[in-house]
Amino acid sequence: MKVLLFAGLAEALGAREVELDGAPPANVGELDARVREAWPALAPQRFRVAVNQRYARDDEALAPEDEIALIPPVSGG
Amino acid sequence: MKVLLFAGLAEALGAREVELDGAPPANVGELDARVREAWPALAPQRFRVAVNQRYARDDEALAPEDEIALIPPVSGG
Amino acid sequence: MIAVSQQPIDVASVLAAVEGPSEGGVVLFVGRVRDHAAGRTVTHLDYEAYGGMAESELNALAREARASHGAARVALVHRTGRLAIGDVAVAVAVASSHRGEAFAACRWLIDTLKQRVPIWKKEWYADGGQWISDRP
Amino acid sequence: MIAVSQQPIDVASVLAAVEGPSEGGVVLFVGRVRDHAAGRTVTHLDYEAYGGMAESELNALAREARASHGAARVALVHRTGRLAIGDVAVAVAVASSHRGEAFAACRWLIDTLKQRVPIWKKEWYADGGQWISDRP
Numbered sequence: 197m198k199v200l201l202f203a204g205l206a207e208a209l210g211a212r213e214v215e216l217d218g219a220p221p222a223n224v225g226e227l228d229a230r231v232r233e234a235w236p237a238l239a240p241q242r243f244r245v246a247v248n249q250r251y252a253r254d255d256e257a258l259a260p261e262d263e264i265a266l267i268p269p270v271s272g273g
Numbered sequence: 274m275k276v277l278l279f280a281g282l283a284e285a286l287g288a289r290e291v292e293l294d295g296a297p298p299a300n301v302g303e304l305d306a307r308v309r310e311a312w313p314a315l316a317p318q319r320f321r322v323a324v325n326q327r328y329a330r331d332d333e334a335l336a337p338e339d340e341i342a343l344i345p346p347v348s349g350g
Numbered sequence: 351m352i353a354v355s356q357q358p359i360d361v362a363s364v365l366a367a368v369e370g371p372s373e374g375g376v377v378l379f380v381g382r383v384r385d386h387a388a389g390r391t392v393t394h395l396d397y398e399a400y401g402g403m404a405e406s407e408l409n410a411l412a413r414e415a416r417a418s419h420g421a422a423r424v425a426l427v428h429r430t431g432r433l434a435i436g437d438v439a440v441a442v443a444v445a446s447s448h449r450g451e452a453f454a455a456c457r458w459l460i461d462t463l464k465q466r467v468p469i470w471k472k473e474w475y476a477d478g479g480q481w482i483s484d485r486p
Numbered sequence: 487m488i489a490v491s492q493q494p495i496d497v498a499s500v501l502a503a504v505e506g507p508s509e510g511g512v513v514l515f516v517g518r519v520r521d522h523a524a525g526r527t528v529t530h531l532d533y534e535a536y537g538g539m540a541e542s543e544l545n546a547l548a549r550e551a552r553a554s555h556g557a558a559r560v561a562l563v564h565r566t567g568r569l570a571i572g573d574v575a576v577a578v579a580v581a582s583s584h585r586g587e588a589f590a591a592c593r594w595l596i597d598t599l600k601q602r603v604p605i606w607k608k609e610w611y612a613d614g615g616q617w618i619s620d621r622p
Contacts, residue, residue: 203606204617249539271618272605280470281481326403348482349469362498374520384510
């Protein structure tokens with residue numbers, strides 16, 4: 197499952213997207229735990245998860261074709 | 274003593290300035306009473322008096338060379 | 351830029367007048383001539399000002415905004431003469447370090463301008479005109 | 487006009503986008519790049535956006551401003567890429583029938599944009615840069 201990265205998270209991993217190996221996580225909470233485990237640099241970071249360009253709750257189910265992004269604290273304006 | 278008029282007050286008297294005959298009023302309150310008496314069309318009007326381009330209180334003294342204006346309720350903006 | 355003028359107001363230059371390297375937040379209020387007022391259709395407006403006093407009151411407002419309302423830079427421009435629907439009648443720009451101050455100072459300026467600066471508006475309708483001061 | 491773009495923001499066209507014959511009050515907020523932040527001298531900024539999501543969040547904000555905050559028309563533009571000191575990073579314009587609503591809706595929009603829209607700012611100083619998200 198592809199995961200999009202932005203700002204400090206992209207810099208931390210040196211990539212704008214990463215591929216989470218294995219079976220797609222069942223929901224957002226599982227995805228959050230799996231990416232923190234797979235990339236230790238993400239473990240201490242603050243971020244929310246967006247699914248198909250909308251902020252998602254932890255219990256939101258995921259489908260393999262979903263567009264997943266990790267959203268660190270925003271600082272626009 | 275010359276008195277400047279604006280907006281509805283100028284229209285009411287058909288003039289942008291009028292001359293108050295007789296001795297100059299001693300203060301703003303006296304000027305207010307004298308202009309209302311001299312021009313009955315002004316009697317019922319709401320206005321403040323400005324002296325030398327500043328709002329003046331009734332007890333403010335007047336000198337013959339002062340610039341006097343009657344300021345109806347403003348409606349800029 | 352503090353002015354009462356018969357010329358059309360160039361909003362871009364009002365904004366440019368408060369530009370500076372240190373103030374991140376700029377708030378601008380633009381008042382345009384509306385096509386209706388108090389339930390009536392307005393065709394156009396006339397604005398009249400007591401020129402010298404209006405400009406000195408605008409300058410006093412700008413000083414007060416800087417001294418007491420957190421404004422770093424202020425621009426205030428009011429137009430006079432005959433205005434058509436959609437024309438800009440007034441523009442107020444404030445630059446401040448913090449956006450909360452810029453919003454509050456801009457709001458205070460337009461509210462106080464409307465209470466204090468000797469400028470008068472005459473609304474024209476299909477069947478005649480009325481000075482707003484004279485509206486009951 | 488709702489956009490996230492690398493192009494310089496033309497404030498006059500943001501204002502023009504909310505023009506209409508019936509709304510007398512327009513409030514515009516312009517956020518510029520400041521030369522300092524948190525006590526440090528800033529040389530320039532980089533803004534990055536999650537493009538599609540940022541635009542859809544901006545559209546949601548505009549809808550909410552119209553539905554719940556009295557805005558008649560809204561324009562929201564945020565720039566991305568490298569910005570110099572003084573460049574306009576964001577412009578928010580609101581037209582409303584009453585100026586109180588225009589001020590309140592514009593303030594709500596910029597405050598909520600800063601909390602919710604996926605755009606990130608990296609400040610650059612003489613000795614390096616820092617994503618604001620990472621500031622402790």
